[in-house]
Amino acid sequence: MEFCDECGSMMHTEGETWVCRSCGHEQSRDESSDAAATTSEAQQEDGGPDVVDATGGTGEAVREPCPADGCDSERARYEMLPKPGGSYEVRLFTCAECGHKWRES
Structure with a gap:
């Protein structure tokens, strides 16, 4: 995942470049950093945080x-x-x- 240096938005790939859909800024992709990125297949599901009632009430x-x-x-x-x-x-x-x-x- 890459973020735009100009506006901070998440960038998307278009061929050999990263493109910001918010401001249009483009930068070339670096093969070594792309190869080091972890894909969702390699990530482990930890179940996420437990959800609690922040009010401490009964939720009537x-x-x-x-x-x-x-x-x-x-x-x-x-x-x-x-x-x-x-x-x-x-x-x-x-x-x-x-x-x-x-x-x-």
């Missing part, structure tokens, strides 16, 4: 209509999570019927 169901197409549920569970930077919290909902997730707008 509340009356909140599910916005998912085809779901008529009026019940959802929610949790409050701090926004990065700590300026305020965001309420995240999960539909009690279909499992659709959304945040309070």
